[in-house]
Amino acid sequence: MTNKSFFVKNKIGEVIREKEQGGFPFKPSNTFYRELGIHKRRFGQYLRNEKQPDLEELARIANCFGVNSKDLF
Template identity: 40%
Template sequence: MEKLHEIIQKNERKNFPFVPDKDFYNVVQINAKRWAKIYRNEVSPTLDEAKRIADFFNVEITELI
């Protein structure tokens, strides 16, 4: 999931880093603790979670792999 870092960095605007908010957690249906573990590559997302993350960032699910 190190590609996740790249995708987030691509979607960030200069001086506006991505900070997950309540809307993000509601859309991807992942709580803050689980998101942190996925982001730090401590756990792998389920296929459903990966699909929702890909949809949120408007990328193909294969880009997360």
């Protein structure tokens, strides 16, 4: 049995990095999380690939960053 390590892409993180390169610094405030409707701890878990958002949360995140929710899969 071989020990294979693999990397799962984090699409949410990729979208954020792309926006930052385009001049949109990602410095979320409590207002950001409140308006997004996702607790900041949970959002952090998504960024670290510890948990996966449900479809409704994906739609809200996509809307917030101006991307198609399919781009986050």
